[in-house]
C-alpha cells in the first residue's frame with residue numbers, strides 16, 4: 001500500500017500516468033480538479049461552502065480545501081493507497097496534509113520545456129465531447145473532426161508557446177519549494193524524466209514502477 005503525490009507541469013502527462021498506475025499499485029487516483037467538481041454537485045454543507053467560493057470566482061481557502069481532501073481520503077477502501085494529483089500547491093498545504101495522512105512517496109515528472117510546448121501547442125480538443133487529439137502524435141481520422149462524435153476540433157486559446165512557457169514557469173516556482181519540503185522531511189522522491197515526445201505511456205509507467213521497486217514500495 002502506497003500513498004503518493006504526483007507532480008508535473010501542465011502537459012507532462014501527469015493525468016495519463018496517474019490513471020495507468022492506478023491498477024498496478026492498487027491505489028485511488030485523487031485529482032483535486034475532479035473532487036471539486038464532484039463536491040459542488042453534492043447537497044451538503046461542505047459542497048455548498050465550496051460552491052459559494054467558486055461561483056464568486058474566489059480561491060477556496062486552505063482550511064476548506066483540506067476538509068474536501070480529508071473527506072475524499074476517508075472514502076478510500078481499506079488496504080488501498082492513493083495518488084494525489086493537484087495537491088498540495090503550497091508548503092502550508094503540504095504541512096496540513098502531513099497532519100492527516102502519511103505520504104510514502106513523491107513522483108516528479110520532469111519534462112523539458114520544448115516537449116511540453118510541442119505537445120500542448122499541437123493539442124486539439126473536441127468542442128462537443130472534450131476528446132483530446134494531437135496534430136502530430138494522435139491525429140483524428142479526418143482533419144479537424146472528432147473520431148468519436150464528429151464534433152469540430154479546436155485549439156485552446158492558451159495553448160500557445162508563450163502562454164505555455166509562462167504556465168511552466170508558474171508551476172516551477174510553485175512546486176520547487178514543496179519538493180524541498182518533502183526532501184527535508186525524508187520522503188523518497190522518484191524523478192521520472194521524459195526525453196522524447198513520442199515515448200509511449202506504458203514505457204513511462206514501467207520506468208516509474210521500477211523506481212518504486214527499488215524503494216521496495218512495489
Ligand SMILES: [Zn+2]
Pocket residue numbers: 126127128129130131146147148149150151
Ligand atoms: Zn467529440
